[in-house]
Amino acid sequence: MLDGSEPIDPNEIVYRRVPAGTIYKPNREPPLSQKAFSPRDVDKDGVSIMRGSYVSGPEEAAAEGLAGMQFHVIAFRAGDLIAEGMMLKPDPIPGCPGHALVANINASNRDLPAIQALLDRSRRLNFSAHGPFPGRTFPPNLPTHSPATPKP
């Protein structure tokens, strides 16, 4: 049984989740921002993507996002990202075996001209956009529901 550690095949579909209403705007030209793969400070090992074969579709990929937010899910062919210079690396995590990384785009190198150029090229690739869909994941330090308030 696959556990997410197997290499990413160029023909796999991978998903990049972005907050709705910001990075992807279908009425703009081009519709996808250069910041689609822009790392956060916490992305020290790479930028997260989701392997399409480990979720039922884009909606489930969006569900990994924070509850209360809406997300667009951008689908790429892995081989297209690799050909453009992205290093895709499996990174299964508990509860999310399809998690993977773009390992050569991270918080420490995001300002380099070569990385900024790679971000520019990547959004010109063929992609399909899905959503918006709701995130359904709660941070581990928050309850997933409101506990009943005891009556005095």
Place this chain on the structure above:
Amino acid sequence: MTATIPRPFADTPSPPCWIEQSSIDAWQEIDLELGNWLRDPQVIVEADAIPPTREIIRAARRLSALIRHQLKWSAPSMVVADNAGGLAFEFHSPGVFRMVSVSRHGKATLSIFKNGTWDCTIDLALE
């Protein structure tokens, strides 16, 4: 805070507008977005990303006014958060991508990419 636009930036030709017939409306939409973000900067970034502060959003707004009224550039295709506390305006024309960024530290730059390759980055003075 005032912004100074250096000579090389001022000489950069204006890219075309994403809505050809209505650049004014396009700029207004960009400004409206910035105004909305001022009310709640957190809405534009995902968990663990750093949203731009209101000070950075205001600086970006002033910079956008200079680009619009002094340089008379057409509106950018987008204004986006960079996930690291900054903002960027994205301008596109065939083969050329121009990005005007304001970092989380308030540093403003213009970066130009030609055919997917970095060409130059010019510091802009925001003081």
